[in-house]
């Protein structure tokens with residue numbers, strides 16, 4: 065059921081994009097309390113600001129410690145669950161996760177661990193990718209999460225795209241935003257809003273990803 069729902073959406077997008085000569089960049093994230101979801105919207109705005117490029121936003125189901133639990137086929141709110149067709153069809157990838165003990169969240173890792181088919185077929189080889197995260201503390205894994213998220217993407221043959229220091233916010237931010245990718249520092253209670261500098265760096269990350277995807281081509 066979910067497959068057919070997503071397939072219809074993908075088919076409609078795909079047809080519309082072929083007609084309009086548009087290409088999609090996949091913004092794939094997991095977010096439990098909303099911080100990474102907000103970063104994703106700014107990255108998507110950056111992607112959409114580039115002519116001919118469009119953000120395709122997707123998420124993954126939460127992995128449960130109760131192995132019998134089954135998620136609803138279609139999320140009640142937010143973007144649809146990602147499919148392998150999204151990976152194949154998109155010309156680039158922005159991958160986002162909350163920091164979990166200095167690493168990406170299990171729900172996103174679980175999805176990535178299921179991409180053996182795309183790895184074997186080389187579906188992602190040569191496509192650009194950027195990573196983004198949110199952590200509660202500034203020095204509790206914000207950057208290590210970004211670096212570790214790059215590892216499976218390198219195995220997939222993707223071209224990793226960071227944020228250059230020509231983005232002046234990189235030198236002035238005293239919260240998130242790194243050369244390794246967009247990020248947010250949410251604070252111990254998660255209440256800190258995404259700052260203007262964090263937003264501008266997330267936008268820049270999305271825009272740069274889209275520009276480079278256009279240059280690298282399909």
Ligand SMILES: Cc1cc2nc3c(=O)[nH]c(=O)nc-3n(C[C@H](O)[C@H](O)[C@H](O)COP(=O)(O)O)c2cc1C
Nearest residue numbers: 095096097098099100162163165166199200201204
């Ligand atoms: C199990 C668990 C582990 C976490 N580990 C870290 C960590 O290592 N470092 C850190 O700064 N924040 C850590 N956090 C906090 C989250 O990364 C932070 O709240 C993040 O902003 C949540 O993003 P979200 O709102 O998109 O879910 C952890 C949270 C949970 C629930």
